[in-house]
Amino acid sequence: MTDRSQWNEEFSRRFSRHEKELRGLYRELYGNDEKAWDYYLAVLWRAYSERPESLCALDREREAKPDWYRGHELVGMLTYVKAFAGTLQGVRSKLDYIEEAGVNYLHLMPLLESPEGRSDGGYAVSDFRKVQPELGTMDDLAELARDCHKHGVSLCLDFVMNHTSEDHEWARRARAGEKEFQDRYFFFDDWNIPNEYEKTVPQVFPTTAPGNFTWCDEAKKVVMTCFYPYQWDLNYRNPAVMNDMTDNMLNLTNHGVDIIRLDAVPYIWKELGTSCRNLKEVHSLVRIMRMTCEIVCPGTLLLGEVVMEPSKVVPYFGTVDRPECHMLYNVTTMATTWHTVATKNVSLLKHQLGQVFNLPKDYVFLNYLRCHDDIGWGLDYPYLWQFGMDEVGHKRFLNDYFTGKWHGSDARGELYNDDLRLGDARLCGTTASLCGLEAARYERDDVKAEFACRYDIMLHAYMLTLSGVPVLYSGDEVGRENDYGYHNDPIKCEDSRWLHRGDMDWAAAEKRNKRGTVENEIFSSLRKLEKLRTKHRVFDGNADTWIIESGDSSVLAIGRWCRGQKLIAVFNFSKELKTVRIGEHGDFTDLMTGKRRGAIAVTLRPGDFAWLLGA
Numbered sequence: 001m002t003d004r005s006q007w008n009e010e011f012s013r014r015f016s017r018h019e020k021e022l023r024g025l026y027r028e029l030y031g032n033d034e035k036a037w038d039y040y041l042a043v044l045w046r047a048y049s050e051r052p053e054s055l056c057a058l059d060r061e062r063e064a065k066p067d068w069y070r071g072h073e074l075v076g077m078l079t080y081v082k083a084f085a086g087t088l089q090g091v092r093s094k095l096d097y098i099e100e101a102g103v104n105y106l107h108l109m110p111l112l113e114s115p116e117g118r119s120d121g122g123y124a125v126s127d128f129r130k131v132q133p134e135l136g137t138m139d140d141l142a143e144l145a146r147d148c149h150k151h152g153v154s155l156c157l158d159f160v161m162n163h164t165s166e167d168h169e170w171a172r173r174a175r176a177g178e179k180e181f182q183d184r185y186f187f188f189d190d191w192n193i194p195n196e197y198e199k200t201v202p203q204v205f206p207t208t209a210p211g212n213f214t215w216c217d218e219a220k221k222v223v224m225t226c227f228y229p230y231q232w233d234l235n236y237r238n239p240a241v242m243n244d245m246t247d248n249m250l251n252l253t254n255h256g257v258d259i260i261r262l263d264a265v266p267y268i269w270k271e272l273g274t275s276c277r278n279l280k281e282v283h284s285l286v287r288i289m290r291m292t293c294e295i296v297c298p299g300t301l302l303l304g305e306v307v308m309e310p311s312k313v314v315p316y317f318g319t320v321d322r323p324e325c326h327m328l329y330n331v332t333t334m335a336t337t338w339h340t341v342a343t344k345n346v347s348l349l350k351h352q353l354g355q356v357f358n359l360p361k362d363y364v365f366l367n368y369l370r371c372h373d374d375i376g377w378g379l380d381y382p383y384l385w386q387f388g389m390d391e392v393g394h395k396r397f398l399n400d401y402f403t404g405k406w407h408g409s410d411a412r413g414e415l416y417n418d419d420l421r422l423g424d425a426r427l428c429g430t431t432a433s434l435c436g437l438e439a440a441r442y443e444r445d446d447v448k449a450e451f452a453c454r455y456d457i458m459l460h461a462y463m464l465t466l467s468g469v470p471v472l473y474s475g476d477e478v479g480r481e482n483d484y485g486y487h488n489d490p491i492k493c494e495d496s497r498w499l500h501r502g503d504m505d506w507a508a509a510e511k512r513n514k515r516g517t518v519e520n521e522i523f524s525s526l527r528k529l530e531k532l533r534t535k536h537r538v539f540d541g542n543a544d545t546w547i548i549e550s551g552d553s554s555v556l557a558i559g560r561w562c563r564g565q566k567l568i569a570v571f572n573f574s575k576e577l578k579t580v581r582i583g584e585h586g587d588f589t590d591l592m593t594g595k596r597r598g599a600i601a602v603t604l605r606p607g608d609f610a611w612l613l614g615a
Contacts, residue, residue: 002041018291025284036239047250048296062299072539076105079474083503088136102530107156117491118230124165128248145256156259162267163231175218186224253297261303286324301326330365342401344574346556357545365468374416374426410436414496428499432479455607457525465569478519538565550580568612572604579603588612
């Protein structure tokens with residue numbers, strides 16, 4: 001039995017608030033395994049006891065204001081340490097730049113130890129307690145987190161919980177035949193059971209990593225590998241996995257990580273005869289993790305990576321009484337936005353945003369135009385069917401448009417995982433290149449460059465209009481273009497996602513303060529938008545939001561209302577001058593110019609927008 005006499009008042013109070021539910025869920029998953037339960041409690045108490053006092057103080061501050069992340073002050077940036085600044089110490093040296101960019105939420109892509117060439121960009125972790133050596137150490141991570149907090153920046157890190165690298169100690173010992181560690185994965189003596197799984201489990205990467213299992217010659221067994229052969233799926237039906245992975249997560253929070261991004265969370269529970277996606281046990285596990293954080297490190301947020309349709313995403317918020325993730329990615333809106341860029345038709349975007357606007361205001365989404373990953377065309381095809389768009393043909397059009405094959409398109413991107421059998425592929429490219437800036441500069445066409453720059457800013461203004469947390473991909477703040485150098489790298493050349501993951505161009509970033517440059521135009525415009533968003537309460541997460549009918553298929557209009565302030569936001573996705581009837585009477589101020597402007601009829605240049613604030 002756990003000796004609770006050592007527990008202090010704070011820990012005991014937090015634990016008692018959750019004890020009944022926590023114990024019940026643990027029993028549902030692992031039965032009456034008292035040894036496992038006692039070990040889990042020991043993990044929690046040890047992590048709490050070892051937590052630095054500065055982080056405990058931050059916990060108490062955030063406990064007193066639990067909705068600290070729900071307002072309209074957070075602006076995120078997503079980046080790779082090596083690409084951005086070389087090392088963790090390099091990132092520390094760039095915190096002034098990050099602050100200048102208006103960023104107070106920094107998401108560093110996977111940086112824990114992983115084998116070069118077999119890591120899927122760091123998502124095959126070989127040691128959850130070590131930083132990749134060329135990036136620094138865990139002490140460097142803690143030092144960076146402390147400096148981030150001094151700058152008012154919250155630090156986000158990925159927690160790759162579905163699998164480990166085949167080089168992880170558990171995997172090495174499993175290969176050597178130790179049953180205790182084979183039980184931490186899914187090992188089978190032959191292909192009979194794996195073949196049964198394959199009947200119902202979809203493939204994650206059917207072209208680059210087909211199948212969900214790999215033969216392990218050293219162990220003479222089959223092991224489950226749903227993502228890549230070098231990523232071995234963990235067996236969360238084993239409480240040892242749950243307990244030790246919880247310990248690994250809390251170690252990150254004790255190094256100052258404020259936001260834990262739960263990678264591939266829908267996949268973490270496997271059951272024969274199912275799709276092994278979104279099973280009810282997954283929600284039990286995430287709920288346990290939420291309560292774990294509320295007991296040990298209540299200043300920590302859980303960000304769920306659920307790259308699925310909205311009906312599968314929303315349940316990961318949990319309920320009011322039993323919350324799970326604090327935040328989720330607004331992935332469908334991202335894909336629908338780029339669909340709108342290509343089609344110049346806002347119908348699907350209005351349809352999709354209408355669904356998001358009707359969700360409870362407690363739900364906090366991360367909104368983004370681009371991220372480290374590809375753009376997958378997970379659109380609402382039943383809705384598009386009424387416009388004569390079939391799924392395969394429409395995906396082909398979108399990919400042709402954004403790779404510049406479509407007549408009149410200035411977008412420049414590359415395909416990822418092109419599945420000729422299904423007529424499907426995903427897309428890669430930076431925001432600026434997909435908006436046509438790269439092509440315009442190559443052609444030395446100033447008119448095209450001006451339009452592409454304006455379009456890029458319009459898309460960011462649209463993203464900042466939405467409730468939630470807007471996140472920039474590093475370099476987008478200065479209009480970074482595609483980096484084709486990855487084609488010459490033997491490790492990266494097979495993965496086109498490195499097209500938009502290139503190194504930060506600090507020479508280009510230096511131009512952000514030089515008038516007349518694209519870098520200055522985009523950087524200064526985004527900074528102005530961010531300041532306006534922070535200043536005006538109408539952007540608060542609790543604001544009422546709705547779609548306004550513009551009467552034009554290429555113009556999106558959004559209304560926001562909060563405590564007496566009204567915002568009319570209008571976005572022209574077309575290449576034509578547009579005047580649309582909004583029909584809003586009263587006095588409005590154009591936030592970008594500071595001038596009075598009517599909202600009965602709004603005229604916009606091609607690819608432009610208006611933020612109109614009224615009382």
